[in-house]
Amino acid sequence: EAQVTQNPRYLITVTGKKLTVTCSQNMNHEYMSWYRQDPGLGLRQIYYSMNVEVTDKGDVPEGYKVSRKEKRNFPLILESPSPNQTSLYFCASSLLGPQGNQPQHFGDGTRLSIL
Amino acid sequence: QQPVQSPQAVILREGEDAVINCSSSKALYSVHWYRQKHGEAPVFLMILLKGGEQKGHEKISASFNEKKQQSSLYLTASQLSYSGTYFCGTERSQGNLIFGKGTKLSVKP
Numbered sequence: 001e002a003q004v005t006q007n008p009r010y011l012i013t014v015t016g017k018k019l020t021v022t023c024s025q026n027m028n029h030e031y032m033s034w035y036r037q038d039p040g041l042g043l044r045q046i047y048y049s050m051n052v053e054v055t056d057k058g059d060v061p062e063g064y065k066v067s068r069k070e071k072r073n074f075p076l077i078l079e080s081p082s083p084n085q086t087s088l089y090f091c092a093s094s095l096l097g098p099q100g101n102q103p104q105h106f107g108d109g110t111r112l113s114i115l
Numbered sequence: 116q117q118p119v120q121s122p123q124a125v126i127l128r129e130g131e132d133a134v135i136n137c138s139s140s141k142a143l144y145s146v147h148w149y150r151q152k153h154g155e156a157p158v159f160l161m162i163l164l165k166g167g168e169q170k171g172h173e174k175i176s177a178s179f180n181e182k183k184q185q186s187s188l189y190l191t192a193s194q195l196s197y198s199g200t201y202f203c204g205t206e207r208s209q210g211n212l213i214f215g216k217g218t219k220l221s222v223k224p
Contacts, residue, residue, distance in 0.1 A: 031210065042117065042202060042216040043157065050210050058211060090156060098206045101145060103159035 002027045006091050006107035021076045021110050023091030031097035032074040036087040081114045118205050120215035127193045127222050135188040135218045137203030146186035147204040198222045
């Protein structure tokens with residue numbers, strides 16, 4: 001089944017404790033992206049990757065890191081999480097990205113709470 | 116800068132029609148529409164390209180007017196399953212997709 005898989009689905013952690021949210025897709029997509037969703041603010045792009053070894057900042061990249069060493073994986077790293085990073089996070093992928101007029105497939109989301 | 120969606124929320128009865136607008140202060144090359152049901156991931160509806168084309172998905176259609184820098188989503192004879200939050204997205208630069216804050220649609224029996 002074609003899908004985008006995020007792990008974990010839920011995480012409660014404390015300020016300053018490094019964490020990684022994994023994202024994997026099995027559709028051989030070139031483009032992957034991370035979004036955070038907060039009430040009343042919609043989906044805001046954190047980072048995106050046009051293809052392997054190429055990543056770019058979205059609108060809210062502060063406090064986050066990403067890497068794209070393989071086509072299928074695009075982990076989101078919070079090196080020193082803070083409470084303002086408490087949010088619902090979505091990973092998405094598409095064949096070529098928005099400029100290729102391709103739909104994005106979203107993972108089920110990761111709900112992160114940082115105390 | 117995020118595209119602006121209106122209205123922010125709308126309540127309908129089954130069978131009624133609705134229009135959701137998405138406008139941008141910058142030139143638009145394409146508009147992407149997604150729907151998100153409560154507790155679920157966003158799901159792709161359609162992409163509109165320059166040229167004023169219209170597209171359809173179920174009884175949902177959309178138009179794109181690049182002169183007005185606006186896209187509109189039309190929901191005809193709404194069904195309970197149409198309930199959710201609708202997001203439009205525009206591309207600021209290659210790969211950088213900016214979504215509006217969403218329009219919450221509630222369809223009542």
